[in-house]
Amino acid sequence: MPLFTLQEHELSTHFDKWVYFLKNLEHFDHIPAILNEPIFQKGFEIAELSHLTPHQLDSYQRSLIEYAEVRNVSDTSFEEGLVKGEQIGIEKGEKIGIEKGEKIGIEKGEKIGLEKGAQNTKLAIAKALKDQQVPIDIIEATTGLTEQEIKTL
Helix, strand or coil: CCCCCCCHHHCCCHHHHHHHHHHHHHHCCCCCHHHCCHHHHHHHHHHHHHCCCHHHHHHHHHHHHHHHHHHHHHHHHHHHHHHHHHHHHHHHHHHHHHHHHHHHHHHHHHHHHHHHHHHHHHHHHHHHHHHCCCCHHHHHHHHCCCHHHHHCC
């Protein structure tokens, strides 16, 4: 690449940057600002790895494997925690739902019971008045029952 003579401040295209990168790579001790892009950063990382001794490269690769293992354990733990948390949330939600359902059921049952009790009381009063031969129109006014309901007693 002896014919490529552009300087850092003269680079205008991506191609110019690549040629400049390749030509001057061994002279760089840091990434020039003009080449501070992800693709060139990756190139610098690869170049740094190529200068490692076999022992250093082996250590580096082992550290990458250890990092991946730790990351996998962390991810797995997070997922397991998420599943367990979701399960606990569902159980608590079901419990709350059952409790609310029971409360609503009790309230409805009490209401129905009170209504039936009131109706039974009206019928008992009407029957007692009828047995005492109180006129039906007075029984109707007193109990709120219809003439038909009173006659069937």
